[in-house]
Amino acid sequence: MILSPQDWNSRVVGRVSGYLDPDSPSHIVQKRHEDSLNEELAYCRGLGLPAVMLSLHSRKSNNLARILQTYFETSHHPTLIWTSVPMICHRTMRVCDEDNSNEEAWNEPWHWWTKFHECMGWDKRIGVVLEISADLPSKDIVNRWLGEPVKAIILPTSLFHNNKKGYPVLSRAHQQIVVSMVERDAQVIVSGARRSNIVYYLQYLYRLWKRRPYVVDDPMLSYARGWEDFLQTPLQPLADNLDTHTYNVFEKDPVKYDQYQKAIAQALSDLQMKRKEEMKIQEEDSAGLTNVKEIISGKNGIVENDRPFTVMVLGAGRGPLVRATLNAADITNCKVKVIAVEKNPCAVVVLAAQVREVWRDRDVTVIPGDMRQINLSPKADIIVSELLGSWGDNELSPECLDGAAGLLRPGGISIPREYKSYVAPICSPRLWAAARAASPGNAQQIEKNLETLWVVYMQNKHNIAETKPVFTFEHPSEGIKNQDGQEVTDYRGLKVTDNRRSTTVTWEVKQDNVMHGFGGYFDCVLYGKEMLSIVPDTHSPGMISWFPVFIPIRTPLRVQKGDTISATFWRCVNSRRVWYEWIVEVDNHTTPLHNPNGRSSEMLL
């Protein structure tokens, strides 16, 4: 009664009696405990508590899950369930061999939890509370816990030892776990006999939190703050025109345009070098040439040397790549003629203004229109574009650039030259539940949500296996060939390309886990050695333009150590749109085909 109603509704977590086991093998005990549990839950509901904590004792939790589902179905107030499990199962440890390094005993409670969570339909109202043990398991097992929705950790006071000054402190390994859990929004519960002033524990934990690797060091960390595990639908810059706000965000990237500038500079100096070599050959040739030849090639050699390089920026937006090109020209001391093609009328206005005001003394032309439909001459020596999405080709870069292939002169350079999409199978009940719940109540929408790519800064997830490449695209791209081996061309004389793809990727599972979908990434060769990457192992440091994608599967799949995950992705194209389909097989179990005929998600051409 001392607490205000708001405190009861937001700060107090109910604790269900620990002895209750509605999955007891005895029917009589089961029914009695069921009744008691229902009574206690009803009391929590009566108090309006925001969360109720209960304990799991084994893999058997069907009846508990059933009771809680009824509790959810009959409650209007959104209660969370905090499911407490130990980090290690002492019962299993006693049974299993010493040789086993107790792996099973460390695995066991994770199985209790996921079995229960699965039975609750991976409901996002269910979280886990981890009782930290004195011994700690291998890194793999800790990492798997980091993929689960850990609401709180319990630190028994026995884990603390007193430092020289007599204050309670944790071992380094325990410190690390506490910090990484708290980073994922877990709360800390200190339990057990009070061996020291309670304030000291609090102060210590607070200091621990403050001392963690300082986030401002990594621009991505500070940029992504608040966006952790928040799902967004991917942009469709081709079908929709971006707004000023979006341009503002992307133009701020501290790394991306630097990389572009370097790549353009490299390309320009390579072209220059090539031209010089050609000139040299020409001069040598012309020395011994007849007049006839001289008349034809004339003094072109010398004129050519002076001719500026034509650089087309396709999809120039508000001009960051124009700027990068001009800078690169300055650095390499090249003359460039920049042609900025842009289809978004609002951006064209900004570009035109910059031509008038900023680039007055430079050779910059703005061409409004869709790069796939314009025809310009002279052709470009270099084409520069930034049409990549979080999963590489998912903003239709291949279709756009192939449609603009007629603008590039033979032997010209496309920046980017090549890009690849990547996937890794991940465990993330939180992301899966978030995708599923994106529009609650509408079951049809749920199916759609689970057949859609989501752009998200993934935090609460665990990689089940390494990241592997899926689709590759190169520019200029190769045309398809007919049966005689000749390239097929369309009515404009452009090479006909086939940007349909299908790839099967397989992984071996190293640890029991549950797969909820894929993390999707890309990398890209701009030119030469200049790369952009959001693949975790090779992420361009400091680049913030892209969050990865989460590709869900409709039903989470349980995978066991030794299983093979086999995922097939299709990139499908018709005259109006592009979409992905995917299917996952684990041993004998197969998901349904996701997104057949692009019924749930598509990119419009």
Added chain:
Amino acid sequence: MILSPQDWNSRVVGRVSGYLDPDSPSHIVQKRHEDSLNEELAYCRGLGLPAVMLSLHSRKSNNLARILQTYFETSHHPTLIWTSVPMICHRTMRVCDEDNSNEEAWNEPWHWWTKFHECMGWDKRIGVVLEISADLPSKDIVNRWLGEPVKAIILPTSLFHNNKKGYPVLSRAHQQIVVSMVERDAQVIVSGARRSNIVYYLQYLYRLWKRRPYVVDDPMLSYARGWEDFLQTPLQPLADNLDTHTYNVFEKDPVKYDQYQKAIAQALSDLQMKRKEEMKIQEEDSAGLTNVKEIISGKNGIVENDRPFTVMVLGAGRGPLVRATLNAADITNCKVKVIAVEKNPCAVVVLAAQVREVWRDRDVTVIPGDMRQINLSPKADIIVSELLGSWGDNELSPECLDGAAGLLRPGGISIPREYKSYVAPICSPRLWAAARAASPGNAQQIEKNLETLWVVYMQNKHNIAETKPVFTFEHPSEGIKNQDGQEVTDYRGLKVTDNRRSTTVTWEVKQDNVMHGFGGYFDCVLYGKEMLSIVPDTHSPGMISWFPVFIPIRTPLRVQKGDTISATFWRCVNSRRVWYEWIVEVDNHTTPLHNPNGRSSEMLL
């Protein structure tokens, strides 16, 4: 052009080129075959064919399935897909050992088919066409095929040999397969070199079909004709009043009321016997008794002997059990006082008319009202009821009879005395797809449909394991006891009973299979040895009153030889309704909880 449009639209099955393999390991072949397949499918669509036949060659059919799903998504005309597979895989046979009795080779094509069917989401538009082989597999494997939606069988002419008269005939084993397939609506395709006049094949197959076990011998078979695999929602006779039509159907059962009559007769004669014994003891006692005792017990002994037995028919409907009771009284030469309790006003009218006209000289009283709410005296010696549903207690017999327990005198007899529900895990893509599709387009309804019991005469299914009991109910039932071991009674002095149940049933899987749900049955002890049963192994011969139930699971589960299926069923009760919940576990894989809190199906009290 010779065929009419109707013939094209209903009689012609398209055949896709056999060589096409859109799952070829070569990407180039894959794309080419994909294009050709799409062309051929478009042609079939153009012709408006009702079905298209194609062949599977291995377990790899993801891309084929993907193309067909796109075909479905983009077609308005409802085309069926006939998937042809051989009965045996010769490739596997060559690889595997002789010792293995070729089991794998016989299993392999079934895997091709179910893998493909699973990938198509068990769509009911997909059927299988089985190429019958010269050798035949074990019965288990044939039976598994009988559970699949076999649209046609292919009989190569090489399977036929000529009989003495030179006509083509099949071996006995092949005859059996043909008949059992055709019984399940499969068509027959005779293929291969024509070794005889084609009319002879036709005549032979027609004769074969005519010669099959004559269906009229089994009343159930002729009664169920046309209802095969047709799903109905279970009746709720407690919440809804039955109509005349329903009474008409059920009163016609040639077996059920005979069984009741026998049971009542047995009960009456047992009561008579008991009374005689008691009289004898009484007489012996009274011979040596004091007057005091005589005054108290009086001449009751003699009067009692003459007192008619009170038989209450609870839920008398239009009177079939009253008739059975009167017949039983005549047979056993007992006097009975029949009290017919009925809550349905329409049925009460019919009962009253029968009392006036048919049972004029018998002691029959009609009491309109709900058996749970009336109070009568004298109490009944025998209570007779027929409140059972297809799954035993699913029409709330336990709740009705417990509510009427006050009407039975202590030591009285309830007919039925005990009933049990049963389940067997089954494979039946057809039933599952039918349940799912019961209201197409509405995804929320699909979930509900897969959490509902369906009454259905199951034909196109295969039992994965034996039938096992689930819930048992006895009458009169035992009351629950408090902590002191005393029975708890309610305000009317009735025993408080607990009709909640939960049971876990486990099976060992003997053969790779796919589980789509359960067949549900019941049996019932009326009295003594008199039983009613719709459990397949003990089915009361000729009884037609109950079709079994199909209990679906939300996602079909693939099970492998050696796996353990573990299913838990709950019967949940609150003050207003009763419902079932269920969950199935196979090894590490768990279904979600079905029907939590009765959200999809329930029986109203």
